[in-house]
Amino acid sequence: MRTDEQIKDDILNEIDFDPRIDSTEIGVTVHDGSVTLHGTVHNYLEELAAVKAAKRIKGVHAVVDGIKVKYASDTTVTDEDIATRIAHLCDWNALFQKFDIQSEVKNGRVTLTGNVDWQYQRAEARDQVAGLRGVTTVINAISISPRASKDDVRKKISAALHRHATVEASHIDVGVSGGKVTLRGHVKAWYERKLAEEAAWSAPGVTAVVDQLEIS
DSSP: OOOHHHHHHHHHHHHHHOTTOOGGGEEEEEETTEEEEEEEESSHHHHHHHHHHHHTSTTOOEEEEEEEEOOOTTOOOOHHHHHHHHHHHHHHOHHHHHHTOEEEEETTEEEEEOEESSHHHHHHHHHHHHTSTTOOEEEEOOEEOOOSOHHHHHHHHHHHHHHOTTSOGGGEEEEEETTEEEEEEEESSHHHHHHHHHHHHTSTTOOEEEEEEEEO
16 A cells, blocks of 8 residues: 655656746645645645646645635736637637537636537636646536437447556446446545546537545
8 A cells, every 4th residue: 555655756847847837935744645735826726736747656645725826926917818818729720619608707816618529629618728827727617418328428438448458447447327427436546546537538429527426
């Protein structure tokens, strides 16, 4: 069993290794595998990257995001500025044009709405906005249009799980109701749980993933 100190060291090394993150202002505390990240970063995309880095570490059971986005003191970005920059994305980004994604901005918090076909498109829209200066939070309310049958979704998820050598797919039960996928069973580590979630989201027509997997 890994100690909290080992987990902390690995998280700090992983954050330091990730070129998207300035690790100098990020702190980590660990208690019984529960991780809290604190400190400041330069933009919201950097905050997301730090949280993902922590979740990749073996032995992590939960991550509390206490990181704050802090822009340079001489930089003032209004909600109107953010809205204008998102409008430019809508003009130039093919994803925003194809799916007519809308946004609402208030106090640096951006809410995205619209419909896309795949989870990766939903995530890409969030990441594009998260990288804009002045954005402190992105609420991703973009929905996914159902496209696949229940049996098709289950087969694609099961096949994806079996392709990951580190995940024992036989210990994971996949339930599908409409576009909602429920994962039950157990895995050995947090990162295996995330692999199972990502496999579920990769299937067409999935609109929600309920993760009831246990770490044992």
